[in-house]
Amino acid sequence: MISSGGVMRVFEGLPASHGQVAGTVYVYRKRGREQVPEYDISAVLVSSEIKRLQEAFTLTRHQIRSLSTELCKRVSGSESATFDGHVMILDDPAVIDKCQNKIREQLCNAEWAVHKVISEYAAIFECMEDEYLRERANDIYDIGSRLIRNLQGVSDVATSLVTKPCIIVADELSPSETISLPRHLILGFATDRGSLTSHASLISRALGIPAVVGIGSLSEIASNGDYLLVDGTSGTVILHPDQSAIDELNKAAEINKIFNISLEELKNKLGQTKDNVRVPLIANIDSSTAISDLEAVGAEGVGLYRSEYLWLALNREPTEDEQTEAYTRAVRALKADQEITIRVLDLGGDKIIANSKNSREANPFLGNRSIRYLLRNPDVFKRQMRAVLRSSAHGQLQIMYPMITVLEELRETNQILAECMDELRREGRDFNENIKQGVMVEVPGAALIADSLAGESDFFSIGTNDLIQYTLAVDRLNESVARLYQPAHPAVLQLIDMTIKAGHAHNSKVTVCGEMASDPVMAVLLYGMGVDEFSMTPNMIPLVKKVFSCVTRSDALQLATEVRGMYAQEASKLYQYCKEKLLRLVPNVPL
């Protein structure tokens, strides 16, 4: 039913949690915080007031613990850690001590004491520069208002007043409000304030409830029973929608629903084409990635382990043992048939170590970085190489050299590898004698001499981000030239073609580990061009897997043939052509 009397109004907010929903409004709270009672107490009542305060702390602790248990049951757990934090704040002696002191010194009631202490803390957070940290004032307010409600003996209003399915409209929702509302009756959330990183947003995502936050002034305009559309994917909220707006929302909802179900179904399947040809989809990770995340997205191994994050995390060179421990931990966490490719230190350019003695370079991206740095610092290189080798005893591990530009670099590197192997043999340490070593092709010069590089290495991995940057001479972070950064530029595609052909001529596997691997449009084209595996940021794996499952091998081969015939055209046209073709093969894919 469409609510009477209203003129359609469109609001734009932040898309906090995906999905579309239509329903009637329940205004949970309008702008402005509830009043806190304030009164003086006589000195004789101080101890009973403090006792009341302590009881409220205990009750609040219980409530938050049970909310946390409740949330754990509904979602996979990590979000409930927020509530652990809330309990710890309640347990923090500083908080309760301050409240007690206020009661003692100012002879005020417990509610007011809590209000004052909480406001003092919240004020500190609200002054912070960092947006996410500033948002944490809400955690404090959330605890404070719960304490005050418990002191007043007011129970959770939310659970009792929401009795039929509705969209919750509020000025802002605290995490505990978001979770304590009756899930089965909540269709969506639309709030005046809040950001994408506020806990209420995180929790609505975890619960899978569409939400738009930061709308501005909806809670003052909407009334109970009004009809409202919430599109948590686009961030649009429509009050009193007309029929065409409702139809459009329903269509978007249907498309999203089908697509998400299909992603979930693919999770435990291996990557393959529609006609069952395997396409391994592997992950780009660093030392901090949790391997359980890889399982969650169905990654089939690790195509790029960025070892430099160990340096960045420690702000110094990690010792050989520290490195061995980190690489071994990663390789052991994978299944026995899964491979991991460790890329040796790729620092320089954008990731300079703070305390390195490198003098400032005029052109860091053309300077002493990654393999160039390592070859000039053979002690550092050897320590890393020995650590990689030692870890190779524990699983399927291979080593990859970044930024190789001239053949001598590959030869010198392999010489160092051989020396390290000799040392380890003499020391009687275990390692894989047949460890594979590969070249990361990310400089046009390397692609052009791919044939000779393939002759002295075991595999190629194409780092498309740098390859595009170096081929087109574009820093994509520089806004004034960023539009020239075109993955489908014929020059880039031809260099990739050369690399694949050279690799395959020497029976070397060719992987792509740049962002092109995670763009479904480019991934299908690259597969047609001959790329064997795709390594990408873990959360993109489900989407790419889905796309491959809708495309046959011959579809991809044909696309590649067609594109090779279009090299005389503009790069943007090439990309558009691939995209349109893919959309015909994979309907409803959100590209």
Next chain:
Amino acid sequence: MEDLATRRAERKVCLLNKYGLHIRPASLFTKVASRYNADVYVEKEGTVVSGKSILALMTLGAACGTELLITAIGEQSIEAIDELSGLVSRKFDIPEEQE
């Protein structure tokens, strides 16, 4: 002989997790710090707070990229520092904040 109670250890660390020292990392830090028989302090740009108080840590307002100095004093100061700096460098093992 060294007096165990005054054994002191300190280490500089850099906050690497995406959202800085907010409630979850602060709670994890506090939990670990509380397990050790040592006083733990965290310093940011001259402000020193107890590493065992979650709210105190949160009030530092330490965003991603902030340098912190962790100091521990007591019998288990070295062990505490090792585990705490490891926790910080692993971005508190919080999956959503690894990027």
